[in-house]
Amino acid sequence: MTAPLDVLVVGAGPTGLALGAQLGAHGARFRIVDRCLDRVRESRALAVQPRTLEALAGFGITEELVARGNPTARLCLHLPRRVVRLPLFDIGCDDTPYPFLLFLSQAETERVLGAWLAARDVEVERGTELVRAEREGGLVVCRLRRDGAEETMRARYVVGCDGAHSTVRTQAGIGFEGYAYPQTFLLADLEVDGLEPGSAHTYLTGAGMLFFFPLGEPATWRMLAMRPPGTPVDAEVTTELLQGIVDHWTSDGLVLRDPVWATAFRLHNRGAARYRSGPFFLAGDAAHIHSPAGAQGMNTGIQDALNLGWKLAQVCHGRAPERLLATYESERAPVGRSVRGLTDRAFTVATGHHPLLRLARTRLAPHLAPLVLRSTVLRTRIFRTVSELGIHYRRSPLSLAGTRPPAHGPRAGDRLPDVPRGLQARTSAPGWHLLLTGPPHLWSDERLAPLLRGREDLVTVHRLAAESPWPDVAQGLVRPDGHLGHVARGAHLAGLRAYADQWLPV
Ligand SMILES: Cc1cc2nc3c(=O)[nH]c(=O)nc-3n(C[C@H](O)[C@H](O)[C@H](O)COP(=O)(O)OP(=O)(O)OC[C@H]3O[C@@H](n4cnc5c(N)ncnc54)[C@H](O)[C@@H]3O)c2cc1C
Structure with missing residues (x-):
C-alpha cells in the first residue's frame, strides 16, 4: 500500500486554492480535488480586502490581482435628496501597501491562484468528488469518485474547503447551526447607462438597498437588490424585472442592458460547531456562511486557509508539535463568529422592514453619513474592521x-x-x-x-x-x-x- 498523503484538500474554490498554495509553499505532500469539471466562471465574491492582498503577496500574485482589478477609492451613497461620496479606506490603513478595496471577480482571483499552483506542477484534480471519509488507525481513509470509478486513498489530515454543503463536515459529524434570512436577492452582472463609472453605488430606500459595484469582468457592473415583495419567488430574473426595480427605487434614469449572468438566491447565517474534529478541518464556507455585507466571505475563507496551511505542513514535517494544530480553531473560530455577527447587523439595518429601520435608512442616514465622515475615530474603526487589518490573535496560545x-x-x-x-x-x-x-x-x-x-x-x-x-x-x-x-x-x-x-x- 502506498504511504499516506499528508493532506487531502477537498474543494478548489478560493479557500482550497489558497490552502493548496500555502501547503505547497511550505513543502507539504498534498492533493487537491474538486467535483466540478471546470472552475467557476461567474463571479460570486467581487472584492478583495487589504489584509487578503497582504497575505497573498508572499506568493507573488498580489501585483497581478491589483493590475487586473479596480482599486476603487469611494462609495457613492444615494440618499433621497442627495449623493454623499464616502472615501473608502482613506484613513486607518496607512500601515499597509494596499490601502484600498480591490474590486475583482472571484473567478479571476481563483484563476490567478490556480495559475500559481499549475506553475508549480500542482494539479487541481477536477471532476473528482470526495464521497466518504472515515477514520482508521490514526489516518483518514477517503473514497474519491471520478468518471464513475472509485479510488481509496489514505491521508493524515483532510481539510473541507468544500463550501456550504460540505461533505467533509458531514463525514466528520460537525453541526452547522444558524438560520436563513427571509428575503430573496437578485444579482446580475451587466452594463448600466447613467452610473458614474469606477465608484461603488448604494441607493438607500425605505424598501431596502440597491447596490452597483464596479466589477469590470465579465461585465462592467454587478447589481445586487432585494426581490421586491409580491414578485413570485421562482420568477425568472429578467432585465425587465431588474429595470423595474431600478426605476422604482431610483430617479437617476439608469438603463440596464447586456446581462452576462443573473440569478436569485437566499442568504444564510451559519457556523460550524467546531473547525476541527480529529484529523478533519473545515475552512471557508464549510465553516461559516453569512450575508455578503462588507465583502468578508471569500476573504475570511482565504485567511482561514493561510492560517492552517503552514501549521499542517510543519506538523507533517515533524518540525512543530501536534498541538500547533489546535491553534487553528482557537484563532479562526472567533474571527468567523465576529464576521457572522458584523454582517448580520449590517444586513439587518440594510434590509429590515421594521418601521424604525426604514426610518434609519431614509431619514437618519442622510444626517448620520456626514457625521461619520467627519469622525476620524469612527472611520478608522470601520475601515480597520472591514479591511480585516484589525484581525489579531492576541489571546492565542501561540501569541x-x-x-x-x-x-x-x-x-x-x-x-x-x-x-x-x-x-x-x-x-x-x-x-x-x-x-x-x-x-x-x-x-x-x-x-x-x-x-x-x-x-x-x-x-x-x-x-x-x-x-x-x-x-x-x-x-x-x-x-x-x-x-x-x-x-x-x-x-x-x-x-x-x-x-x-x-x-x-x-
Ligand atoms: C450569489 C453569491 C454572491 C456572493 N457575493 C459575495 C461577495 O460579494 N463577497 C464575498 O466575500 N463573498 C461573496 N459570496 C461568498 C463567496 O462566494 C464565498 O465565501 C466563497 O466562494 C467561499 O469559498 P470556498 O472556497 O470556501 O467555497 P466555494 O467557493 O463554495 O468552493 C467549494 C468547492 O468545493 C467543491 N466541492 C464541494 N463538495 C465537494 C466534494 N464532496 N468533493 C469535491 N469537491 C467538492 C465545489 O465544487 C466547489 O468548487 C457570494 C456567494 C454567492 C453564492
Whole structure:
C-alpha cells in the first residue's frame, strides 16, 4: 500500500486554492480535488480586502490581482435628496501597501491562484468528488469518485474547503447551526447607462438597498437588490424585472442592458460547531456562511486557509508539535463568529422592514453619513474592521509577549504592519522571521547561535537598525502567516528561546 498523503484538500474554490498554495509553499505532500469539471466562471465574491492582498503577496500574485482589478477609492451613497461620496479606506490603513478595496471577480482571483499552483506542477484534480471519509488507525481513509470509478486513498489530515454543503463536515459529524434570512436577492452582472463609472453605488430606500459595484469582468457592473415583495419567488430574473426595480427605487434614469449572468438566491447565517474534529478541518464556507455585507466571505475563507496551511505542513514535517494544530480553531473560530455577527447587523439595518429601520435608512442616514465622515475615530474603526487589518490573535496560545513587551508598536498576535514600508515584503518568504531592532552589535551571530541551531531552515533573521516597528530594542518573531508570535523588549533571549522550544522544537 502506498504511504499516506499528508493532506487531502477537498474543494478548489478560493479557500482550497489558497490552502493548496500555502501547503505547497511550505513543502507539504498534498492533493487537491474538486467535483466540478471546470472552475467557476461567474463571479460570486467581487472584492478583495487589504489584509487578503497582504497575505497573498508572499506568493507573488498580489501585483497581478491589483493590475487586473479596480482599486476603487469611494462609495457613492444615494440618499433621497442627495449623493454623499464616502472615501473608502482613506484613513486607518496607512500601515499597509494596499490601502484600498480591490474590486475583482472571484473567478479571476481563483484563476490567478490556480495559475500559481499549475506553475508549480500542482494539479487541481477536477471532476473528482470526495464521497466518504472515515477514520482508521490514526489516518483518514477517503473514497474519491471520478468518471464513475472509485479510488481509496489514505491521508493524515483532510481539510473541507468544500463550501456550504460540505461533505467533509458531514463525514466528520460537525453541526452547522444558524438560520436563513427571509428575503430573496437578485444579482446580475451587466452594463448600466447613467452610473458614474469606477465608484461603488448604494441607493438607500425605505424598501431596502440597491447596490452597483464596479466589477469590470465579465461585465462592467454587478447589481445586487432585494426581490421586491409580491414578485413570485421562482420568477425568472429578467432585465425587465431588474429595470423595474431600478426605476422604482431610483430617479437617476439608469438603463440596464447586456446581462452576462443573473440569478436569485437566499442568504444564510451559519457556523460550524467546531473547525476541527480529529484529523478533519473545515475552512471557508464549510465553516461559516453569512450575508455578503462588507465583502468578508471569500476573504475570511482565504485567511482561514493561510492560517492552517503552514501549521499542517510543519506538523507533517515533524518540525512543530501536534498541538500547533489546535491553534487553528482557537484563532479562526472567533474571527468567523465576529464576521457572522458584523454582517448580520449590517444586513439587518440594510434590509429590515421594521418601521424604525426604514426610518434609519431614509431619514437618519442622510444626517448620520456626514457625521461619520467627519469622525476620524469612527472611520478608522470601520475601515480597520472591514479591511480585516484589525484581525489579531492576541489571546492565542501561540501569541506570547515577553515579560517586558515594547511600550508601543505591534503586539504578539497582531499582524506585522508594513512599517517601515517594505517590511512585509522582506518577511514574506515561507517560514518564520526573526526581527531584531536596536544596535546591531546586540545581535551578534555568536549570541544568536544557540537559538538558531537546528532551526536554520525555519527562521530567517533580520537586523533592523534604523527604522523599526518598535521604538525600543526589541525582538519579534513573525509566523509564516505574517502574525507576530513572540514580541519582547530588550536584548535578553531567554523568552524567545522558551517560545522557540515550545513551538519550533529541534
Ligand atoms: C450569489 C453569491 C454572491 C456572493 N457575493 C459575495 C461577495 O460579494 N463577497 C464575498 O466575500 N463573498 C461573496 N459570496 C461568498 C463567496 O462566494 C464565498 O465565501 C466563497 O466562494 C467561499 O469559498 P470556498 O472556497 O470556501 O467555497 P466555494 O467557493 O463554495 O468552493 C467549494 C468547492 O468545493 C467543491 N466541492 C464541494 N463538495 C465537494 C466534494 N464532496 N468533493 C469535491 N469537491 C467538492 C465545489 O465544487 C466547489 O468548487 C457570494 C456567494 C454567492 C453564492
